[in-house]
Amino acid sequence: xxxxxxxxxxxxxxxxxxxxxxxxxxxxxxxxxxxxxxxxxxxxxxxxxxxxxxxxxxxxxxxxxxxxxxxxxxxxxxxxxxxxxxxxxxxxxxxxxxxxxxxxxxxxxxxxxxxxxxxxxxxxxxxxxxxxxxxxxxxxxxxxxxxxxxxxxxxxxxxxxxxxxxxxxxxxxxxxxxxxxxxxxxxxxxxxxxxxxxxxxxxxxxxxxxxxxxxxxxxxxxxxxxxxxxxxxxx
Ligand code: SAM
Numbered sequence: 001x002x003x004x005x006x007x008x009x010x011x012x013x014x015x016x017x018x019x020x021x022x023x024x025x026x027x028x029x030x031x032x033x034x035x036x037x038x039x040x041x042x043x044x045x046x047x048x049x050x051x052x053x054x055x056x057x058x059x060x061x062x063x064x065x066x067x068x069x070x071x072x073x074x075x076x077x078x079x080x081x082x083x084x085x086x087x088x089x090x091x092x093x094x095x096x097x098x099x100x101x102x103x104x105x106x107x108x109x110x111x112x113x114x115x116x117x118x119x120x121x122x123x124x125x126x127x128x129x130x131x132x133x134x135x136x137x138x139x140x141x142x143x144x145x146x147x148x149x150x151x152x153x154x155x156x157x158x159x160x161x162x163x164x165x166x167x168x169x170x171x172x173x174x175x176x177x178x179x180x181x182x183x184x185x186x187x188x189x190x191x192x193x194x195x196x197x198x199x200x201x202x203x204x205x206x207x208x209x210x211x212x213x214x215x216x217x218x219x220x221x222x223x224x225x226x227x228x229x230x231x232x233x234x235x
Contacts, residue, residue, distance in 0.1 A: 005037065008049035015051070016070050027073045030100035031066070039063060039093035039124045056091055059114055061213055063091040064160060068210060073097060075194055075207055076156050076181055083153065086110040087141030087170060087215070088160035092121030092134070098158075099130040108134045109154075111141035113216060142217030144169030154178060161215035162190040168219060171195060171202070183212045187221070 013031050016022040022031065037048035040063055044054050053062040072094075078084060078101035086095055089112035098108045112118045118138045125131050137145060142163070152175040159170065159182040166182065174180055174197045183190035192207040214221040 005049065009036070012049045012051060012066055016067060019067070021067050021070050021074070023074050026078075026101060027070060027097075030073070030097045031070065033100055034093065034096045035128060036063075036066070036093055038128045039091040039096065039121075041091075041120075056117060056120070059117060061090055061114065061117060063093050064212075069094055069097065071208070072158060072160070072181055072192070073101065075192070076158055076179055078102060078156055081105040082155040083175075084108045084156045084158070085141075085145060085154045085170065085173065086158050086160065087145075088112065089121045089136050090117060090160065092124040092128075092130075092136065094158070094160060095121065095134045095136070096125060096128055096130045099125075099133040102133065104133070106133065109137060109145055110134060111137045111139050111145050113138070113140055140217035140220075141170070142167045142215050142219035144173045149173065152176065152178070157181070159183070159215060160212065161220070162187065162212040163215045163220055165219075166193075166195065166204075167215070171197075183210050187214055 013028055022028050037045045040048045040054050041057050051066050053065045055062055080103040082102045084098050084102055089095055089110040095108050095110040115138055118136055122136050125134050148169055150172040153173045155175055155178050157170050157180040162183040178197045180195040182193055184193045185191055190210055192210045193204055194207055195202055195204045
């Protein structure tokens, strides 16, 4: 696979290392291997190695900024061979990085609610050579995958959109020893939250403030993204 700009990629990763954001060799190598220019929307390739989120055409969605992607990957601590669920495929960039981290013995399932982004992500992942390890699924990831299934399936779950509360099914799909990451809070400001499962007990910690587009779905926000300021969960 040929990267369009190796220099820009290494200077971005060097900067993330200097800032203490990229801390592990594994995340560093994954970020150096996955060409971000293959995942940004056509016409924005020249900005692929700027540390900013970029719009995915007129979908209202974004490919997250590299520093946020790196923070989440470090916090998720993905191991080779892991089964990973990503909710919010977007461009497929983070799914490709997860594929690098799980390696050939692992698997990534990534759920996206917008059909045009499912198609976009699949074609990006195919071009970049990751479709053997990544399954992109169209659906409402707020219900987990398979939807509403309550058994342990995944070592890691990462939700790359902001949720009003911990979504029940993705949490129930964590295996013993598993880790789930989710930005929790109202549109405009959330706290990246990490949940760990040990046996039948769950602990959670707040990591840092962040801003993500809303998780829109049955166990997320309504289409306006405003449930949390209208009142408690409707569940
Ligand atoms: N991880 C992505 C990447 O690497 O490009 C960026 C994700 S973007 C910040 C959030 C994505 O979550 C959007 O593509 C949005 O359509 C998707 N999304 C929002 N609610 C969803 C839901 N209930 N199920 C699946 N995807 C959802």
